[in-house]
Amino acid sequence: MLISLDPQDTRPIYIQIVDEVRRALVLGTLAPDGPLPSVRDLAVKLRVNPNTVSQAYRELERQGMVYVRRGQGTYASPGQGDGVERRALAEGVAQRALHDARRNGLSADELIDAIRNYEGKHKHEESL
Amino acid sequence: MTGSLPTRLRDGELAVDTRGLTKRFGDQVALNDVTLQVPTGAVYLLVGPNGAGKSTTLKVLLDLVRAETGTAEVFGLNTRERAPEVRANVGYVPERPDWGYGWMRVGRLLEHHALYYPTWDASYAARLAQKFELRTDRKMGVLSKGQARRVHLTMALAHRPPLLLLDEPTDGLDPFMRDETLGVLADHLAESPTTVVLSTHHVEEVEGLADHIGVLRNGELRAQMSRDDLNVNLRRYRVEVPDGWSGVASLNGTVLRRLTAPREVQWTVWGPEAEIVQKLSGAGGTVREVVPLSLIDATLALLNPND
Numbered sequence: 001m002l003i004s005l006d007p008q009d010t011r012p013i014y015i016q017i018v019d020e021v022r023r024a025l026v027l028g029t030l031a032p033d034g035p036l037p038s039v040r041d042l043a044v045k046l047r048v049n050p051n052t053v054s055q056a057y058r059e060l061e062r063q064g065m066v067y068v069r070r071g072q073g074t075y076a077s078p079g080q081g082d083g084v085e086r087r088a089l090a091e092g093v094a095q096r097a098l099h100d101a102r103r104n105g106l107s108a109d110e111l112i113d114a115i116r117n118y119e120g121k122h123k124h125e126e127s128l
Numbered sequence: 129m130t131g132s133l134p135t136r137l138r139d140g141e142l143a144v145d146t147r148g149l150t151k152r153f154g155d156q157v158a159l160n161d162v163t164l165q166v167p168t169g170a171v172y173l174l175v176g177p178n179g180a181g182k183s184t185t186l187k188v189l190l191d192l193v194r195a196e197t198g199t200a201e202v203f204g205l206n207t208r209e210r211a212p213e214v215r216a217n218v219g220y221v222p223e224r225p226d227w228g229y230g231w232m233r234v235g236r237l238l239e240h241h242a243l244y245y246p247t248w249d250a251s252y253a254a255r256l257a258q259k260f261e262l263r264t265d266r267k268m269g270v271l272s273k274g275q276a277r278r279v280h281l282t283m284a285l286a287h288r289p290p291l292l293l294l295d296e297p298t299d300g301l302d303p304f305m306r307d308e309t310l311g312v313l314a315d316h317l318a319e320s321p322t323t324v325v326l327s328t329h330h331v332e333e334v335e336g337l338a339d340h341i342g343v344l345r346n347g348e349l350r351a352q353m354s355r356d357d358l359n360v361n362l363r364r365y366r367v368e369v370p371d372g373w374s375g376v377a378s379l380n381g382t383v384l385r386r387l388t389a390p391r392e393v394q395w396t397v398w399g400p401e402a403e404i405v406q407k408l409s410g411a412g413g414t415v416r417e418v419v420p421l422s423l424i425d426a427t428l429a430l431l432n433p434n435d
Contacts, residue, residue, distance in 0.1 A: 005336075010420045012359055013336060040318035047310040048336035049171055050318035103366070103417040 001030040003037070005046055013048055017056035018063075019092060025065060025076060026089050032078035036066060133351035133382055133398055133430065136165065137340075142201075143168040143291055143323035149188055149198035151181075151347075158184045159195060160347040166325055171317070171337050174327040175427050176344035182327040183223050185344070186293045189325075190215055202291060216245070219284030223295040223327075225276040230269025234262055234279055238286075245287035253286035259312055260305070273300030281309065285316055294326045298333060306333060313337060335423045343430045351430050355423075362426050365395045366417040367408050376411035379404050384433040396421070396429045 001024040005016050024030035036042075039057065043050040057074050060066040065085065066074050101111040144166035151159040159181045166172045174182050187193035188200050191211035200207040202214045229237050238257070242248040257264065260278035268276065277300050284292060297313075298306040310333060316322065317337075328334055342352035353361075362384075369391055381399020388394075393413070397404055405415050421429065 007332075007335075008422075010422050012355075040315065043314045043318050044311050046336060047307070047314055049339055050314065051169075051339065052336070099417075105368075105416065 001034070001036075003042060003046070005048075013046075013052050014056040014059060017042075017046075017053065018059050019089075021056075021060055021065060021076075022085055022089055025085050030076050032076055034076045036074040036076065038073060134353045134357065135163065135349060135351055137167065137352065137354070141168045142166060143170070144172075144189060144200075144202055144325060145204075146185075146188070146200040147198055149185070149195040149200060151184060151188070151193065151195045157347045159188070159198075162198070162344075162347070162349045164342060164349060165352060166323060167340065168323055169321060170340045171324045171326065171334075172340040172342060173331070173334060173338035174325060174342050174344060175329075175331060176327075176431065180344040181347040182344055183295050184347075186220070186295050186325065186327065189293060190218060190220060217290050219287065219289040219292045221277070221280045221284050221292075221294045221297050223299070225268075225273070225280060230267065232268050233264065234266055234268060234271070235264030237268055237279065238264070238282065241283045242286075245289075247289075248287045250286075252288070253282060256282040256286055256312065259308060274302065274305060277301060278305070278309075281312070285312070288316075288320045288322075290322060292322055292324045292326075294324065296328055297326065298328065298330060306330075310334070310337065331424045331427050332422075338423070341423070341427070343427065345431055358423075358426055359420055361400070362396070362398050362421055362429070363401055363404070364417075364419050364421060365397060365404065365408060365415060366419075367393050367395070367413040367415050369393055369413045373412065376407055376413070379407050384429045386434075 001021075003017060003020045003024075005013060005020075009016055021030065021036065030036070036057070037045070039050050039053045043053045046053075057066065057068075061068060061074070065077055067077050068074050097111060098108055101108065106114075142165050144164060146162060146164045149159045149162040149164075150157075162181065162185060164185060174185065176182055184193055188195050189202055189207055191207050191214065194208065203217060205214050207214050232240070238253060242250065242253070260282055262278060262282065263275075266275075268279070271279065277297065281297060284294070298309055301309060313324075314337065317324075324337075326334060326338070339355050340352070341355065341358065343350045371391060379395070379397055379399065380403045381397040383395055383397050385396035386393065401418060405418065408415050
């Protein structure tokens with residue numbers, strides 16, 4: 001699992017870390033019972049305050065995405081890659097897309113239509 | 129501007145607590161009624177243009193400069209009456225390196241410095257020297273600004289003081305060393321519980337480390353707040369307005385910036401988002417976008433409000 005931050009993202013850093021871990025769970029790059037980096041290692045790697053990483057890990061634990069083994073570290077909870085986490089991830093994408101649509105004066109319906117249209121036209125071009 | 133910006137933190141244990149510091153150099157006002165509040169364990173970013181009073185504030189905390197009025201406490205110790213104790217608890221990186229030891233070799237200076245600090249961690253000092261690529265056989269006087277800065281960082285960190293006062297710690301460092309320094313600081317914070325006051329012009333560099341911010345201008349602390357508070361309360365609103373729009377009477381917040389174009393207005397406002405959106409909509413505007421600001425944009429808005 002790779003955790004990286006987008007310098008353009010103005011959301012609090014701990015939320016960005018939570019989202020990165022969620023993404024890794026859904027994509028499978030963080031396996032069930034797989035270890036997360038230590039607070040210290042991740043703080044050094046991202047050049048962020050260790051308190052911010054701790055805050056993110058506490059939030060992940062609160063949401064049940066990870067669990068802590070005392071004295072050993074933080075691990076991914078099993079069975080998190082589907083269902084709830086997928087929906088949470090989709091909700092985040094929807095929120096950002098809708099935000100962008102509103103900024104451009106477009107309604108949710110117009111956005112959804114545009115996505116379906118675009119997908120129909122480009123189905124064969126993009127494997128995703 | 130209507131309303132005001134926060135200049136006091138909410139209750140909590142303070143590592144640094146100054147009350148109404150005022151200092152003049154000749155007829156120049158260096159500090160004007162500065163009440164700096166740094167919570168224990170915080171990484172407090174002190175920002176402001178050159179000559180705003182950042183360095184002077186840090187020097188008052190070490191009793192290197194004495195304020196005419198006001199008091200300063202570090203961990204509850206009056207910085208004037210208990211200066212040696214305060215200094216023993218502080219790691220300081222000065223803005224301008226002191227060349228008084230120009231004849232001394234870097235290695236010898238580190239040994240000399242270690243003698244003053246019972247908590248000096250020699251193996252950590254060696255690790256830092258390696259990270260910072262210090263040439264211990266060189267004389268201080270021949271070092272570049274960046275090299276001297278790295279020696280001072282080593283001296284400040286290696287006794288693991290409870291308080292670090294870092295005045296432009298990455299100034300003069302190349303991009304690689306800047307990045308390395310941020311990694312060293314993150315590692316240091318994870319290892320040792322430390323309160324940090326850091327002054328810098330490179331706000332975007334320390335965006336990930338800072339959890340509090342204070343904005344100094346012309347010797348006045350215009351605002352100080354936690355990042356959480358900043359994230360919640362400072363927003364940019366982009367609003368579509370009808371032709372010949374008469375404006376909005378009050379926004380229930382402190383307007384820092386306003387940009388006006390035909391049929392569109394952009395406000396940067398400190399205040400409660402829901403109430404501000406309600407006011408804007410109620411006055412006939414269509415709120416298109418509400419976004420938080422990056423730390424550098426927030427800093428510029430707080431420093432240079434142009435209503």
